[in-house]
Amino acid sequence: MSTTVTDTHGAHDAHDDHHDHKPTGIKRWLFTTNHKDIGSMYLWFSFAMFLVGGSMALMIRAELFQPGMQIIDPHFFNQMTTMHGVIMVFGAVMPAFVGLANWMIPMMIGAPDMALPRMNNWSFWILPFAFLIMLSSFFMPGGAPAFGWTFYAPLSTTYSTDSTALFVFSMHIMGMSSIMGAINVIVTIMNMRAPGMNYMKMPLFVWTWFITAFLLIAVMPVLAGVVTMVLTDKYFGTSFFDAAGGGDPVLFQHLFWFFGHPEVYIMILPSFGIVSAIIPAFARKPLFGYASMVYATAAIAGLSFLVWAHHMFTTGMPTFASLFFMYMTMLIAVPTGVKVFNWVSTMWRGSMTFETPMLFSLAFVILFTIGGFSGIMLAITPVDYQYHDTYFVVAHFHYVLVTGAVFSIMAAAYYWLPKWSGVMYDDFLSKLHFWCSLVSVNILFFPMHFVGLAGMPRRIPDYAMQFADINQIVSIGGFLFGFSQLIFLAVALKCAFKKGEPAPAKPWEGAEGLEWTVPSPAPYHTFDVPPKV
Amino acid sequence: MSTKKEEYSKYYVPDQSIWPIVGALALGLIAFGAGHFTIEASKQEEGFGHYVLGAGMLVLLIMLVGWFGDQIRESRQGLYNEQLGRSYKQGMSWFIFSEVMFFLAFFGALFYARMIAVPWLGGASNNVATGEILWPAFEAIWPLTTTPDGTTTQAMGWFGLPLMNTAILVVSSVTLHFAHVALEEDKRKALTSWLIVTIVLGLIFLGFQGYEYVHAYRDLGLTMQSGIYGNTFFLLTGFHGLHVTLGAILLIVMLGRVLKGHFTKDDQFGFQAAAWYWHFVDVVWLLLFVFVYII
Numbered sequence: 001m002s003t004t005v006t007d008t009h010g011a012h013d014a015h016d017d018h019h020d021h022k023p024t025g026i027k028r029w030l031f032t033t034n035h036k037d038i039g040s041m042y043l044w045f046s047f048a049m050f051l052v053g054g055s056m057a058l059m060i061r062a063e064l065f066q067p068g069m070q071i072i073d074p075h076f077f078n079q080m081t082t083m084h085g086v087i088m089v090f091g092a093v094m095p096a097f098v099g100l101a102n103w104m105i106p107m108m109i110g111a112p113d114m115a116l117p118r119m120n121n122w123s124f125w126i127l128p129f130a131f132l133i134m135l136s137s138f139f140m141p142g143g144a145p146a147f148g149w150t151f152y153a154p155l156s157t158t159y160s161t162d163s164t165a166l167f168v169f170s171m172h173i174m175g176m177s178s179i180m181g182a183i184n185v186i187v188t189i190m191n192m193r194a195p196g197m198n199y200m201k202m203p204l205f206v207w208t209w210f211i212t213a214f215l216l217i218a219v220m221p222v223l224a225g226v227v228t229m230v231l232t233d234k235y236f237g238t239s240f241f242d243a244a245g246g247g248d249p250v251l252f253q254h255l256f257w258f259f260g261h262p263e264v265y266i267m268i269l270p271s272f273g274i275v276s277a278i279i280p281a282f283a284r285k286p287l288f289g290y291a292s293m294v295y296a297t298a299a300i301a302g303l304s305f306l307v308w309a310h311h312m313f314t315t316g317m318p319t320f321a322s323l324f325f326m327y328m329t330m331l332i333a334v335p336t337g338v339k340v341f342n343w344v345s346t347m348w349r350g351s352m353t354f355e356t357p358m359l360f361s362l363a364f365v366i367l368f369t370i371g372g373f374s375g376i377m378l379a380i381t382p383v384d385y386q387y388h389d390t391y392f393v394v395a396h397f398h399y400v401l402v403t404g405a406v407f408s409i410m411a412a413a414y415y416w417l418p419k420w421s422g423v424m425y426d427d428f429l430s431k432l433h434f435w436c437s438l439v440s441v442n443i444l445f446f447p448m449h450f451v452g453l454a455g456m457p458r459r460i461p462d463y464a465m466q467f468a469d470i471n472q473i474v475s476i477g478g479f480l481f482g483f484s485q486l487i488f489l490a491v492a493l494k495c496a497f498k499k500g501e502p503a504p505a506k507p508w509e510g511a512e513g514l515e516w517t518v519p520s521p522a523p524y525h526t527f528d529v530p531p532k533v
Numbered sequence: 534m535s536t537k538k539e540e541y542s543k544y545y546v547p548d549q550s551i552w553p554i555v556g557a558l559a560l561g562l563i564a565f566g567a568g569h570f571t572i573e574a575s576k577q578e579e580g581f582g583h584y585v586l587g588a589g590m591l592v593l594l595i596m597l598v599g600w601f602g603d604q605i606r607e608s609r610q611g612l613y614n615e616q617l618g619r620s621y622k623q624g625m626s627w628f629i630f631s632e633v634m635f636f637l638a639f640f641g642a643l644f645y646a647r648m649i650a651v652p653w654l655g656g657a658s659n660n661v662a663t664g665e666i667l668w669p670a671f672e673a674i675w676p677l678t679t680t681p682d683g684t685t686t687q688a689m690g691w692f693g694l695p696l697m698n699t700a701i702l703v704v705s706s707v708t709l710h711f712a713h714v715a716l717e718e719d720k721r722k723a724l725t726s727w728l729i730v731t732i733v734l735g736l737i738f739l740g741f742q743g744y745e746y747v748h749a750y751r752d753l754g755l756t757m758q759s760g761i762y763g764n765t766f767f768l769l770t771g772f773h774g775l776h777v778t779l780g781a782i783l784l785i786v787m788l789g790r791v792l793k794g795h796f797t798k799d800d801q802f803g804f805q806a807a808a809w810y811w812h813f814v815d816v817v818w819l820l821l822f823v824f825v826y827i828i
């Protein structure tokens with residue numbers, strides 16, 4: 001169907017009636033159908049959630065500053081770890097990527113807007129409601145969910161508090177939001193490309209989001225299914241996850257991780273796209289191996305459906321299954337390695353400069369790779385018996401998610417802020433933000449590897465004396481990292497209020513792509529008439 | 534292509550609309566209400582849950598009427614071009630794909646229970662000792678009519694009502710196809726009649742399904758609490774039934790539009806979407822019939 005896309009697009013001289021008038025006031029945001037407005041709302045929402053989830057993390061780190069119970073009781077501690085995870089995954093990282101997709105994809109492919117603009121606004125506005133419901137459960141008897149972001153049965157069924165029902169239903173509507181958002185992205189990419197923008201000319205950010213959207217549509221419904229089974233097990237007497245009725249708690253884990261592993265790629269593939277845009281821009285060389293990047297992304301996505309049980313090695317799976325999942329997991333390292341190789345080769349002999357987006361991207365390449373390495377260690381079944389459910393796993397996924405996903409989002413924000421706001425960000429503050437984040441994030445997460453290898457379990461409010469020193473260092477890193485993010489808030493606010501040097505249409509010498517052909521700030525409506533590519 | 538559309542070949546980007554945020558409010562009320570209603574019902578307490586849930590449904594209904602109304606109006610004003618039609622079709626196809634994945638989760642649970650969980654509870658693989666120590670009397674068979682903790686039930690046969698329901702749904706898919714052919718050939722009478730036949734068949738299916746549930750609860754002792762066999766049976770057929778209901782509502786709306794003279798050979802997205810949905814629901818039933826009832 002995509003072959004006929006371009007010719008019907010014809011640049012007719014249709015009446016230019018409804019353009020560049022910008023609705024004003026609060027209605028502009030509530031009723032909008034504009035991809036740029038919706039993108040901004042997603043980004044601000046995600047940053048707010050980042051701060052909310054972050055304060056929960058600081059509560060965790062405050063309790064863990066010393067062994068023994070100091071500040072919060074164990075049940076509240078569990079609520080903190082649970083809600084921290086849920087909010088960061090579903091409230092901060094995913095919406096941030098959707099926000100970037102909204103802002104950038106139409107501009108990158110020369111489309112007038114997202115394909116289904118009203119549904120786009122629906123997808124966004126579901127999120128504040130979903131998180132209000134989720135957070136309201138803090139005020140219920142028994143408090144918020146306390147079973148971990150992975151809500152394993154029977155913790156979430158037999159042993160959970162009342163708030164489970166609210167958790168389930170808010171997950172449902174969050175899932176609807178994600179599915180609708182993903183459908184919008186995938187249809188926009190398939191159907192709205194400007195004439196000449198064929199698939200293999202699309203920027204990698206568009207490609208990676210294309211594949212991410214597919215993953216989302218494929219696995220969010222499975223999440224909906226598994227939360228539904230949790231609901232019926234807890235409230236309606238079914239026994240999907242209860243051996244006494246013929247079910248199996250391990251079934252929960254299979255279903256959850258069938259969603260969960262692709263989900264972690266949902267949170268990293270768009271990062272790959274971002275970094276693939278920024279590194280060539282500041283190395284002033286075209287991306288090395290464009291086609292191989294596309295194929296590697298597709299390979300990662302395909303394999304991500306076949307590795308889920310690497311989270312379950314210690315459940316007592318048959319040896320054959322363990323081996324299968326071990327080898328498939330290690331196989332994913334190959335396309336991931338291709339990507340890292342390509343980024344490094346892009347920089348090789350480039351004339352590099354180190355503006356803030358580039359700094360974050362470089363940090364991404366190095367630190368994400370550390371997370372990839374610890375992932376490969378975890379994928380080795382016999383050693384995972386030791387590492388599983390320790391702080392080593394916590395270190396692993398924070399390297400891929402914080403220094404991976406979050407750093408790439410920061411890189412993207414700095415890279416495109418001039419385009420969004422029309423002013424350059426405050427260079428000094430942005431560099432301060434970068435260096436503070438870089439140092440503190442490693443103080444925060446690197447020592448976790450050591451306590452993990454030494455046997456400190458994750459998700460506990462208290463620990464043995466011998467882990468005290470390292471935990472203290474980690475907590476200090478945590479607070480430093482947390483407060484460093486306020487610098488970013490200052491930078492973003494300055495841009496939002498247009499305090500800064502006016503930005504040219506293309507502030508980065510080496511940048512490429514259609515988004516740089518429109519003025520900064522980008523007009524309310526871009527590409528009403530498709531550009532010639 | 535109708536001439537009206539060709540003049541407006543720009544992609545139609547709608548102006549501001551209140552419906553999306555009304556829809557978000559509706560889903561928020563539904564989720565909040567359903568959550569509290571579930572909690573209250575499980576404790577047999579009176580609460581506010583069902584009021585909020587009801588309010589949410591009402592808001593959702595208003596939103597759907599308003600939103601689709603806008604859309605039908607725009608479409609009939611000829612604001613939509615072929616490219617937008619493609620967006621809708623692709624959007625609908627991906628939506629159906631997401632529904633497929635939703636059912637896959639429940640089919641996955643069914644296969645896992647039948648092929649792994651239940652046999653292992655009976656001592657298969659390396660679980661001999663587990664079986665002997667925990668539930669020595671347990672026998673691993675499917676349909677699982679006696680659970681490890683001793684709950685018993687009877688299995689639902691496939692002959693009779695389920696078989697009839699299968700026939701009904703398959704025929705309804707065919708009659709819907711005839712309706713579509715009639716639309717393509719611009720035979721409005723035939724279109725209306727085939728559409729009505731399809732809707733009636735769908736409603737009969739739902740009636741039979743309700744009757745079957747009563748039979749299961751009353752005569753067979755097959756309930757939501759009867760262990761994994763009853764669980765997979767009710768959740769799979771239940772979600773399927775919900776989808777048939779939704780499909781039937783869509784078809785009824787389409788019938789209303791047909792009677793108002795909407796849809797032509799070139800302008801039939803709403804009809805097509807409803808038809809795709811119906812065929813999809815039909816295919817799910819065939820899989821259900823094989824894996825839940827027969828095998």
Ligand code: HEM
Binds near residue numbers: 389
């Ligand atoms: C080379 C690539 C990777 C490999 C081989 C890998 C492998 C693994 C393994 C084996 C585990 C399970 C550890 C255990 O629980 O014992 C794990 C956990 C995890 N990984 Fe990765 N991983 C990789 C990349 C990623 C990426 C890119 C992300 C996200 C952006 C990610 C996020 C996570 C998360 C969130 C968990 C922990 C989930 C939980 O139990 O709460 N991983 N990884």
Ligand SMILES: [Cu+2]
Binds near residue numbers: 260261264307308310
């Ligand atoms: Cu994984």
